[in-house]
Amino acid sequence: MALIVQKYGGTSVGDTERMKNVARRCIAAQAAGHDVVVVVSAMSGETNRLLKLVSQITDRPNEREQDVVVATGEQVSIGLVALAIQAQGAKATSFLGHQVQIVTDSTFAKARIKRIEAERIVEALKQKHIVVVAGFQGQDEQGNVTTLGRGGSDTTAVALAAALKADACEIYTDVDGVYTTDPNVCPAARKLDRISYEEMLELASLGAKVLQIRSVEFAMKYKVPLWVKSSFSDDPGTLVCEEDKSMENVVVSGIAYEKNEAKLAISGVPDMPGVAAKIFGILDAQNIVVDLIVQTASRDGKTDVSFTVGKTDLTKAREAVEQVAREIKAGGVETDSDVAKISIVGVGMRNHSGVAAKMFQVLSQEGINIQVISTSEIKVSCLVQSKYTELAVRALHTAFGLDKPTTVG
Amino acid sequence: MALIVQKYGGTSVGDTERMKNVARRCIAAQAAGHDVVVVVSAMSGETNRLLKLVSQITDRPNEREQDVVVATGEQVSIGLVALAIQAQGAKATSFLGHQVQIVTDSTFAKARIKRIEAERIVEALKQKHIVVVAGFQGQDEQGNVTTLGRGGSDTTAVALAAALKADACEIYTDVDGVYTTDPNVCPAARKLDRISYEEMLELASLGAKVLQIRSVEFAMKYKVPLWVKSSFSDDPGTLVCEEDKSMENVVVSGIAYEKNEAKLAISGVPDMPGVAAKIFGILDAQNIVVDLIVQTASRDGKTDVSFTVGKTDLTKAREAVEQVAREIKAGGVETDSDVAKISIVGVGMRNHSGVAAKMFQVLSQEGINIQVISTSEIKVSCLVQSKYTELAVRALHTAFGLDKPTTVG
Numbered sequence: 001m002a003l004i005v006q007k008y009g010g011t012s013v014g015d016t017e018r019m020k021n022v023a024r025r026c027i028a029a030q031a032a033g034h035d036v037v038v039v040v041s042a043m044s045g046e047t048n049r050l051l052k053l054v055s056q057i058t059d060r061p062n063e064r065e066q067d068v069v070v071a072t073g074e075q076v077s078i079g080l081v082a083l084a085i086q087a088q089g090a091k092a093t094s095f096l097g098h099q100v101q102i103v104t105d106s107t108f109a110k111a112r113i114k115r116i117e118a119e120r121i122v123e124a125l126k127q128k129h130i131v132v133v134a135g136f137q138g139q140d141e142q143g144n145v146t147t148l149g150r151g152g153s154d155t156t157a158v159a160l161a162a163a164l165k166a167d168a169c170e171i172y173t174d175v176d177g178v179y180t181t182d183p184n185v186c187p188a189a190r191k192l193d194r195i196s197y198e199e200m201l202e203l204a205s206l207g208a209k210v211l212q213i214r215s216v217e218f219a220m221k222y223k224v225p226l227w228v229k230s231s232f233s234d235d236p237g238t239l240v241c242e243e244d245k246s247m248e249n250v251v252v253s254g255i256a257y258e259k260n261e262a263k264l265a266i267s268g269v270p271d272m273p274g275v276a277a278k279i280f281g282i283l284d285a286q287n288i289v290v291d292l293i294v295q296t297a298s299r300d301g302k303t304d305v306s307f308t309v310g311k312t313d314l315t316k317a318r319e320a321v322e323q324v325a326r327e328i329k330a331g332g333v334e335t336d337s338d339v340a341k342i343s344i345v346g347v348g349m350r351n352h353s354g355v356a357a358k359m360f361q362v363l364s365q366e367g368i369n370i371q372v373i374s375t376s377e378i379k380v381s382c383l384v385q386s387k388y389t390e391l392a393v394r395a396l397h398t399a400f401g402l403d404k405p406t407t408v409g
Numbered sequence: 410m411a412l413i414v415q416k417y418g419g420t421s422v423g424d425t426e427r428m429k430n431v432a433r434r435c436i437a438a439q440a441a442g443h444d445v446v447v448v449v450s451a452m453s454g455e456t457n458r459l460l461k462l463v464s465q466i467t468d469r470p471n472e473r474e475q476d477v478v479v480a481t482g483e484q485v486s487i488g489l490v491a492l493a494i495q496a497q498g499a500k501a502t503s504f505l506g507h508q509v510q511i512v513t514d515s516t517f518a519k520a521r522i523k524r525i526e527a528e529r530i531v532e533a534l535k536q537k538h539i540v541v542v543a544g545f546q547g548q549d550e551q552g553n554v555t556t557l558g559r560g561g562s563d564t565t566a567v568a569l570a571a572a573l574k575a576d577a578c579e580i581y582t583d584v585d586g587v588y589t590t591d592p593n594v595c596p597a598a599r600k601l602d603r604i605s606y607e608e609m610l611e612l613a614s615l616g617a618k619v620l621q622i623r624s625v626e627f628a629m630k631y632k633v634p635l636w637v638k639s640s641f642s643d644d645p646g647t648l649v650c651e652e653d654k655s656m657e658n659v660v661v662s663g664i665a666y667e668k669n670e671a672k673l674a675i676s677g678v679p680d681m682p683g684v685a686a687k688i689f690g691i692l693d694a695q696n697i698v699v700d701l702i703v704q705t706a707s708r709d710g711k712t713d714v715s716f717t718v719g720k721t722d723l724t725k726a727r728e729a730v731e732q733v734a735r736e737i738k739a740g741g742v743e744t745d746s747d748v749a750k751i752s753i754v755g756v757g758m759r760n761h762s763g764v765a766a767k768m769f770q771v772l773s774q775e776g777i778n779i780q781v782i783s784t785s786e787i788k789v790s791c792l793v794q795s796k797y798t799e800l801a802v803r804a805l806h807t808a809f810g811l812d813k814p815t816t817v818g
Contacts, residue, residue, distance in 0.1 A: 016465035050485065056425035057489055058496040065495070068503050069488035072481035076459065079478035080466055086474070087467040094477050098507065099552055120552075143508055143529075 002167035003035040003125070007135065007157035010044035011174045012231035013077050016084070022231065023084035025172075026130050030090060035125045037164065039135045039157040040081050042073025063108035067137075067147045071097070074134035074153070082132045091129040095120060097137035097145070102156065104138035104146045111138055111146035112214075113155065116163035133160060151212030158215040162222035169224050170237075171211060176230035177238035178203070178210055180402040181255040186394045188403035191235075192253065196243035197226075199253045202345040202379045216240065243347050251355055252346040252400035257389050259340045261291060261308040263371065264321055268331025269305050271298040275328055279305065282320050288313045292341065292374045292383060302331075306372055308383065311337055339371065340389040343381040344396055356380045362399045366391055411576035412444040412534070416544065416566035419453035420583045421640035422486050425493070431640065432493035434581075435539050439499060444534045446573065448544045448566040449490050451482025472517035476546075476556045480506070483543035483562070491541045500538040504529060506546035506554070511565065513547035513555045520547055520555035521623075522564065525572035542569060560621030567624045571631035578633050580620060581640035586647035587612070587619055589811040590664040595803045597812035600644075601662065605652035606635075608662045611754040611788045625649065652756050660764055661755040661809035666798050668749045670700060670717040672780065673730055677740025678714050680707040684737055688714065691729045697722045701750065701783040701792060711740075715781055717792065720746055748780065749798040752790040753805060765789045771808045777801055 006029065008022050022038070029036045050070045054061050078094035085092035097104075100118060104111035124131050135153025138146045148155055154171055161169035176191060178200065183189040195203075197220035204213045210228055219226045219240065229237030247253075269275055276295070283290055293307040309317045314337060322333050342363075349355045356373075359380050363370060368391065372383035384392055397403060415438065417431050431447070438445045459479045463470050487503035494501035506513075509527060513520035533540050544562025547555045557564050563580055570578035585600060587609065592598040604612075606629035613622045619637055628635045628649065638646030656662075678684055685704070692699055702716040718726045723746060731742050751772075758764045765782075768789050772779060777800065781792035793801055806812060 016462060019466065053425060053485070053489055054492060057428065057492045061492050062495050065488045065491045065501075065503055067488075068491070068505070069485050072484045075481045075484070076462070076478050079474045079476075080462055082474045082477070083463060083466045083470050086471050092474075094474055096477070096554070145505070 001033045001035070003037070003164055004029055005037045005039065005157050005161040005164065005166045005169045006172060007039040007153055007170065008041065008172045008231055009153065009174070010041045010046070012172050013040050013081065014044040016080065019077075019081050019084045020088070022081055023088050025231065026085055027088055027090045030130055037121060037125070037131045037133060037160060037166070038081065039133045039153055039160060040074065040077040041135050041153040042077055046073040046076070064144060067108045068145050071134075071137040071145050071147055074136050078132045078134045085130050085132070091127070092132055093124045093129045094132040094134070096134050098139035098143070100133060100160075102138035102159070104140055104148070106140040106142070106144065106146065108144075108146055110149035111140065113138060113148070113159045116159055118160065118163050121160075121164065151215075154212040154215035155218060158218040158222075158224055158226065161224045162218065166224065168227060169219065170227040170229055171215075172229050172231035173210065174230065174232065175210065175228075176233050176235040177228050178240070178254070180253070181393055181397055182257070185257070185390050186397050188394070188397060190402060190404050192238050194239045194241060194247070195253055196247055196347050197240060198243065198378055199345050199347055200240045202343070202376075203254045203256050211240070248348045248351055250346060251348040251352045252344045252402065253348075254345050255393055255396050255400070255402065256343045256345065257340055257393055258343075259386060259389060260311050261339065261341055262311045262314040262335060262337035263306060263308050263339050263383060264314075264317060265304060265306040265334045265336075266321060266325055266330050266332075267304050267334070268302045270328055270330065271301050271303045276305070278328065279321065279324050282324055283309070283317060286316060286320055288317050288320070292372050292381060294372045294374070308339070308341065308372070338386045339383050340386045341381050341383050342389065342392045342396065343379055344400065345379045347378050349378050349380075358399065359396065362395050363392060366395050368392055410442045410444070412446070412573055413438055414446045414448065414566050414570040414573065414575045414578045415581060416448040416562055416579065417450065417581045417640055418562065418583070419450045419455070421581050422449050422490065423453040425489065428486075428490050428493045429497070431490055432497050434640065435494055436497055436499045439539055446530060446534070446540045446542060446569060446575070447490065448542045448562055448569060449483065449486040450544050450562040451486055455482040455485070473553055476517045477554050480543075480546040480554050480556055483545050487541045487543045494539050494541070500536070501541055502533045502538045503541040503543070505543050507548035507552070509542060511547035511568070513549055513557070515549040515551070515553065515555065517553075517555055519558035520549065522547060522557070522568045525568055527569065527572050530569075530573065560624075563621040563624035564627055567627040567631075567633055567635065570633045571627065575633065577636060578628065579636040579638055579646075580624075581638050582619065583639065583641065584619065584637075585639035585642055585644040586637050587649070587663070589662070590802055590806055591666070594666070594799050595664075595806050597803070597806060599811060599813050601647050603648045603650060603656070604662055605656055605756050606649060607652065607787055608754050608756055609649045611752070611785075612663050612665050620649070657757045657760055659755060660757040660761045661753045661811065662757075663754050664802055664805050664809070664811065665752045665754065666749055666802055667752075668795060668798060669720050670748060670750055670792075671720045671723040671744060671746035672715060672717050672748050672792060673723075673726060674713060674715040674743045674745075675730060675734055675739050675741075676713050676743070677711045679737055679739065680710050680712045685714070687737065688730065688733050691733055692718070692726060695725060695729055697726050697729070701781050701790060703781045703783070717748070717750065717781070747795045748792050749795045750790050750792050751798065751801045751805065752788055753809065754788045756787050758787050758789075767808065768805060771804050772801055775800055775804050
């Protein structure tokens, strides 16, 4: 007998019929001899409906009150899913964040879980109840309602699995696992049976939007085996777990792309201490997240600095950077939002040389110019012109041996 | 400076524009120098939307889980109203039932308030916040979400006013006060400036659906002055308060009617001890509320027993009563759902004789036959054929001097 935490996203509980399907899956897991805790999101579209009401009131909502409003989406789901389980003859009890309790910090709208006191859940499981917990929400030390940010239900599930020392955490979604790349872009994409936490972190943060990145960090930290499965099929899905020897034989596990970044380039930056700190300090002060950063070699005491930010931050970033450029007497500031970031990820890179070189060669063969390059231990990213995204992904997918056997054969 | 509790119902917060109007009223009360606590209901239609989702899952919902779902309606409202107040430049904080805390018993779907611990409210008021509290909901001793039943937000407001020792509790609705009778039935109906708690209780329970009956009981018990006002006008409304000398001069304060009852008559009931207990015991066991009861004088050791129940309980009541009738060897059971109960209410009746006689005379003059009569200290009720409802109400309204001066003169 095992303790399993299952998490169902918004599409899986999108209407009452789908909730009945979720109930069937929970009951099947219990019938197989397991203790079952199920974390649910708001019905798809509900969070947006609530945010629209907020936007009708004000453009700049106080986040404490906004959290009070949006947390209701998950509350509706847990009550309905508990009722659906009961209607099918099993015992069920729902718990809200503050009832569990899931204690967070007070950063409304993107709170972080500090600790979980799961006594009420343990008690209910002992009485053979299927426990239905609201995802996305918690309570701070002062008793205020908090939410964990978009996709926070994944984090709730993994954190609960860690707190309960669950044997597995199953994330149910509308895809049947983690793929080598986006199947919409590359028909040869293959579903992965296993992937390491670190690779998943790189793929998630790079745009393979299957799992919220914080939930993967949590799972890695507490060594929670994480399954990504479809709530509409019986496919075993993908296991996200600790790296083992066999994984190192695979050089590249997946290929990600990201089209929501824009590039800024500052030319003629005086090459002296403190200049980079000044540029990126002002961006940080405005909560603008910077991704790739490249500085060219100094020539005549001047360098060029390029970096990428999220497209929605581009205007704000440009204004800030232009001001700094004037202060430090740099040349002009240029922006380009017609870019895409292509990344190859794999723990096997650690033990294989020439991976980056091979990537550059493949792109070059396709006539794709590389604007910015960034590498880490298990990842190589290249910024290219946006129109080459699909071509680059498909070429790399084939070159690194990721294509489906049938396609290759 | 006074402490005022205001309550706004579903139509008053029916959309975000109306919520902004509520915010204006709260801020105006604060600007007039008062501490303001505002209790809000779910947006009109929202509770029904949530109950419909529940009904799509199951016909027989567990009430604990149903309460989890329906309590979200008020949660959305408090967040949005708090945001609307903030958007207009005042300080506001929202509180849920469990945050206040409003502690109830565990009778889900119709819980009763046991106590209120309002420290967080007092603290927020000290900091000049307008405090926005979710109506209708509470938390039991085990930390479960509970709801107080339809119209429960009125009770929340009055209970808060009592706990905070507020100077007044203002119930805002879509009518501008309590009327002598239903203006839709009787165009001569007048708005009352004042009415006693006891009269309001009789009028509310008899179908003048302005205030939830439990909220009036609460107000009477804790001597909370209760104003019924319109959220769409500046009319001073009606004050529901303790009876004073001047009220006794008015013999009849209001006239109520109720069309949702049905009559059952059992003929040839053996006139012996325990028979009535048997009949009404079985109805009570099935949670059927019995209203008017009449037993005719015994003749040949047999009597006839008539009583009324809610129309929705008629089938269930008939089946139960027919079984008892066979057991006690009574004659037949007859039912009539084509009836209406007309009631005159007034604390002045205590000191005036002949009020009931006058009522019978007025009905007789209009050719209306009285089927069942019931009297209390401040009320006389008659059951008549349903088609006479409007005629009876108008005739009594005129006869007891309740018509508007303009209409009379």
